Amino acid sequence: xxxxxxxxxxxxxxxxxxxxxDCTYDTSDPSYGLFWYKQPSSxxxxxxxxxxxxxxxxxxxxxxxxxxxxARKSANLVISASQLGDSAMYFCAMREIxxxxxxxxxxxxxxxxxx
Amino acid sequence: EPEVTQTPSHQVTQMGQEVILRCVPIxxxxxxxxxxxILGQKVEFLVSFxxxxxxxxSEIFDDQFSVERxxxxxxxxxxRSTKLEDSAMYFCASSPGxxQETQYFGPGTRLLVL
Numbered sequence: 001x002x003x004x005x006x007x008x009x010x011x012x013x014x015x016x017x018x019x020x021x022d023c024t025y026d027t028s029d030p031s032y033g034l035f036w037y038k039q040p041s042s043x044x045x046x047x048x049x050x051x052x053x054x055x056x057x058x059x060x061x062x063x064x065x066x067x068x069x070x071a072r073k074s075a076n077l078v079i080s081a082s083q084l085g086d087s088a089m090y091f092c093a094m095r096e097i098x099x100x101x102x103x104x105x106x107x108x109x110x111x112x113x114x115x
Numbered sequence: 116e117p118e119v120t121q122t123p124s125h126q127v128t129q130m131g132q133e134v135i136l137r138c139v140p141i142x143x144x145x146x147x148x149x150x151x152x153i154l155g156q157k158v159e160f161l162v163s164f165x166x167x168x169x170x171x172x173s174e175i176f177d178d179q180f181s182v183e184r185x186x187x188x189x190x191x192x193x194x195r196s197t198k199l200e201d202s203a204m205y206f207c208a209s210s211p212g213x214x215q216e217t218q219y220f221g222p223g224t225r226l227l228v229l
Contacts, residue, residue: 035217035218037220042222043204043222043223043225044220044221044222044223045158045206045208045220045223046220047217047218047219047220050217091157091158093158101146101163101170101171101210101216102148102160102163102171102173103148103150103158103160103208103218104160105157105158105159106157107156107157108157
């Protein structure tokens with residue numbers, strides 16, 4: 001089974017609107033971390049936000065927030081007030097306690113922001 | 116703000132040649148990683164490195180690959196005899212600790228094997 005699933009083929013959002021990018025994960029470890037990275041067309045991987053499995057509150061970082069639903073094993077990224085510069089590929093990733101710290105990535109979601 | 120750097124940004128090589136990809140992790144970080152991303156595909160883990168030794172490697176990281184931290188700042192990935200399928204973006208990453216610590220990625224080296 002895939003560890004990280006990102007099934008949305010491509011997302012479009014109007015500038016200044018909010019958008020949710022979906023991510024579901026699969027693990028039997030009680031302790032894990034979930035991460036979102038942004039990859040613009042230039043290719044670099046930019047860290048956006050982190051959620052720990054034991055965190056009581058959903059993570060927020062500026063315009064980014066993580067809708068963490070542990071029972072459903074989902075960790076959706078919400079981007080508020082979309083900007084043109086948000087157009088990029090977005091990757092969800094997980095680190096499990098038994099995985100010696102490596103990140104396992106989903107296949108990514110392309111987000112296009114329309115003016 | 117400290118960042119991970121990688122050189123070169125692009126490299127073109129002939130099949131069978133050796134390549135060395137270089138990385139300078141963030142200075143106070145202890146854990147170092149290499150990942151690769153074949154064009155249009157997801158990012159895949161290659162190897163993690165801590166305390167001057169490999170702590171984990173994936174199936175991709177076969178005998179053609181090696182990593183080294185030759186001094187206190189550089190972290191290198193060597194591919195001894197490149198194959199066409201080694202063409203990919205190679206990312207170096209570092210983190211201050213192991214669990215629950217964010218890994219910060221470098222800008223990547225785009226390797227093309229002809």
